[in-house]
Amino acid sequence: MIVSAIITLKKDVLDPQGKVIHQTLEGMGFKDVNEVRQGKYFEIDVNENDPTKAKGIVEDMCKKLLANLVIENYKIIETQ
């Protein structure tokens, strides 16, 4: 099954790319933006049909490689 993981920067971590995107959006006329934070999205096809187990495998990947827990949080979503 396919499991997705979203990696986002923690609140205290500066996100200069997000800031620049925010400024650009404002420059384009999008005036209602409070903040933009950029993250990463992974779709991982795991050879496991049990959703709990599949999510567990991807969680392990997040902890060990996909996210750096000093600066990032991860969220796992079952997609298929």
Next chain:
Amino acid sequence: MKSSVITFPGSNCDRDMDVALNKFGFKNKMVWHNDHELPKSDLVVLPGGFSYGDYLRCGSMASKSKIMHSVINFVKSGGLVMGICNGFQILVESGLLPGVLLRNRYLEFICKNVYVKIDNKQNPYFKNLDKEVFEFHIAHNEGNYFCTKDQLKEIEDNNQVAVYYCNDEGKTEDLFNPNGSIKNIAGIFNKEKNVLGMMPHPERMIDQSLSGEDGSLFFKNLINNLK
């Protein structure tokens, strides 16, 4: 004295480091990242560059490569491991050093000479150096050192800051901080002081006619400390 420089796919300062180490008396060997075992070494260097194209996060892929198991065991046994630039990024991603290196504050690749200040000489890398301020070269996009408040307290309590960005007089103000690093930190040690990671490149400062001699002072002193 024997040294090893590890080449990862995308390393590009490995040969510069090889030249520097050999110039000051090390017998250096180049080691491929896919090897399992380090040759017998007194010093292991993770060089600068763009290992694995900086995919995912700088140094994250290289930190999981085969040779790193051997590097981690070498560190546990008290061996000296130095990471320069991308090597520093690999060391933080492997967990051998605390913290992480974020993108530079103003989102620009920085390539210039900077001054760094050495505060703590109670370690095999800087012991016996007879000055505090060195001119080294930096060339990086992700050199903005960051760590949690708890980590910073631990780093400072254990005197783990190796070098600070400063001016030619050794003043460590934000004005002389090229990339936004917390407290102007340019390099740190592990608790035991056998692992050193820093963004500046001493290996680019080993020839008076090309650059400068402050790297020469560092390497000459280092090999004498290890003898």
